[in-house]
Amino acid sequence: MSFLTILFALSFYVAAALFVGGLAYKIYRFAASPAPLKIPTTPAPVTQFGVVLRMFREVVFFESLFKGTKWTWMFSWMFHVGLFLVLARHLRYFTNPVWAPVEFIQFFGTYGSFLMVMGLAGLWARRFLVDRVHYISAPSDHLMLILLLLIGISGMLTTFVFHTDIVALKSFILGVMTFDWKPLPDDPLLVLHLSLVILLMMIFPFSKLLHAPGIFFSPTRNQIDNPRERRHIAAWARKLEESS
Amino acid sequence: MAKADFSVPEIGEHIEVPLLVDGTMAHSKPYVAKADFQTPLGYPGELVENWQQKAIDKMGELLGKYRSLRVYLDSCVKCGACTDKCHYFIGTKDPKNMPVARQDLLRKVYRRYFTFAGKYFPKLVGAEDLTKEVLDDWYSYFHQCSQCRRCSVFCPYGIDTAEISMAAREIMDSIGVGQKYCNEIIGKVFRIGNNLGLTKGALRDTLEGLEEDVLADTGVEVKYPLDQKGAEILLVTPSADFFAEPHVDGLIGYGKVFHAAGASWTLSSKASEAGNFGMFIGSYENMRRISMRIREAALELGVKRIIFGECGHAWRVAYSFLNTLAGPFDFLDPKYPVPQHILEFTYNEIQKGTLKFDKSQNDHMVVTFHDSCNVARASRMGPNPGGQFEIPRAVIKAVCNHFVDMDPDTIHEKTFCCGGGGGLLTDDLMELRVKGAVPRVTALKQVIKDHGVTHMAAICAICKSQFTKVLPYYGLEMGQIVSLHQLVSNAIVLSGAQETRDEDDD
Secondary structure, eight states, X not given: OOHHHHHHHHHHHHHHHHHHHHHHHHHHHHHHXXXXXXXXXXXXXXXXXXXXXXXXXXXXXXXXXXXXXXXXXXXXXXXXXXXXXXXXXXXXXXXXXXXXXXXXXXXXXXXXXHHHHHHHHHHHHHHHHSHHHHXXXXXXXXXXXXXXXXXXXXXXIXXXXXXXXXXXXXXXXXXXXXXXXXXXXXXXXXXXXXXXXXXHXXXXXXXXXGHHHHGGGOHHHXXXXXXXXXXXXXXXXHHHHHHO | OOOOSSOOOOOOSSOOOOOOOTTTTTTOOOOBOOHHHHGGGTOOSSOOTTXXXXXXXXXXXXXXXXXXXXXXXXXXXXXXXXXXXXXXXXXXXXXXXXXXXXXXXXXXXXXXXXXXXXXXXXXXXXXOOOOHHHHHXXXXXTTSOOOOOHHHHHOTTOOOHHHHHHHHHHHHHHTTOOBHHHHHHHHHHHHTSSTTOOOHHHHXXXXXXXXXXXXXXXXXXXXXXXXXXXXXXXXXXXXXXXXXXXXXXXXXXXXXXXXXXXXXXXXXXXXXXXXXXXTTTTOHHHHHHHHHHHHXXXXXXXXXXXXXXXXXXXXXXXXXXXXXXXXXXXXXXXXXXXXXXXXXXXXXXXXXXXXXXXXXXXXXXXXXXXXXXXXXXXXXXXXXXXXXXXXXXXXXXXXXXXXXXOOGGGSGGGOOOOXXXXXXXXXXXXXXXXXHTHHHXXXXXXXXXXXXXXXXXXXXXXXXXXXXXXXXXXXXXXXXXXXXXXXXXXXBOXXXXXXXXXXXXX
């Protein structure tokens, strides 16, 4: 068992624990903070089903961003759809036998990477070309895009240019998942790709990537517009009422 | 043209997104509240010792009380969708008036004290210590947000800068740095019952004066009752409606509608204010205390329904929060929503056919309509989403022959704030108010040029006051802003009125 294999196997456990634990903690904090007032951005749905539809449009089509700026919408939608296809395709390395839908998506996932990288490039370009977006960008905003770009590009290189030993990689991953470690191919490009993914998993819960769970907890988007029909009151507000 | 000691922006053909000019509004600060205005609201009279720690503690408390604050401070990805959406940014070019940059003033402190990344890698994520300079920036720029929520419409996560600026103002109040305008007014509501400090006697005089005016005008005895026990409807309206122009013409209109519909109604000297500045300062406690007056008045007068007059933020607090703050209203008639908007009432009466109009009375006007931000994006009218856009327009069209809408990007949910909302309607913020009106005035001038529009109707006391003051800076006349119910008042035909007019002719 090489040092590389042991290092990466252990890193994956640490990263997975941080990712899942950190995210679970953050989601718990979001869920545990009360929303004392009804603040949906109106016009808003008047039924729970309507809210589900609104959230669906928001999460899948980025409805509000579309209203906001078409360029940002285009690049970020390209990136996110590309990322979704790529991630779905990657399930083939975690499943044995590979699930039918994952087989089906193979082609789209392979070329989705172009969509993903082009979207990221567009988003990064905006941070230089639009003075307003340049002004609001912190170093971390640039670094996050660089990180994702490098993950995308290194992954594409292993797929399209310098083919990695994918059979050995899959056996390594399945080994990590079943605690029956198998050697990791010592391909530098693959090592870079995996290192960056591990880094991304670890910083996810401590970064602005929290927008992913955050949207589901956003009161302006997830509340039903029915304040006159149903009295909405938070626990702390009820206590305030009882004490006065 | 009104005179100004600052440069009044040029109004272009279209609303243009400016290039950034750093610090153009760093000098803009409203007067700070003295101790007399702070203590009645439960806040310290001056900047407290150890204020940094107190402010951080307060921020921690609010993070535990408001999910919006916690989620919004964590979720922003700096995509920039909001950067060109704020009327104050468009009018001032100051980058800190971009919604995300405004939020970042608070977010950088949140990150420094409440997040792992900000504690250990502050430079990387743009986290900063809470210093006096940061506090000064807070005071300046969180009083350059009218909490109109336009940015939240376009944010992919629905991040609402209003929530952030309310929290910031609450934190500042809690360490003794309050804004004089809002806090003085809230004190007046507690002491006297309304924002303007009108006593019961003054109210009665005003209302009797209105009755005489309407009688002289129409020959019909329309009543404007005060504190009438046993009335069916309690009308709660912004106190500006009692004497300011064009607000009072709206109040006259409400009375005529009630009269024509045969409704029994009353105003209350206790709940003589629909406005609720507790929202502007982000204080649940003060907002609740102000709201409770309405519940108490409704109980004392034994009314069956509550109806609100024309006011934007008041309607937000009424529609969205009143049931929460002062409910449950199980003692009122369950047939009607609590509360209702005067436009819902008028609209329903029009549907029932109880009101008669002579639309030609408004033929000297070509009217457009300004959607008030809080009505458009934070409330509703009628049973269907978007009723807040349809109902006011339906009523205008029922009483006017000539109506034109402004640029679709400046109406409905995309409407621009008048520039004076959110507790900024004060003379010490005149420059901000004038500059903040740029997008709305641009859209208004377009329809004046293209469609011969003569008047803009509004349904908010703040919008009406703001435009009355600000339009003259742009070569328009203060009289071009009208109350929606003023149009109703002009056109409504009261039974018995016709004969009187005939007699006059003789």
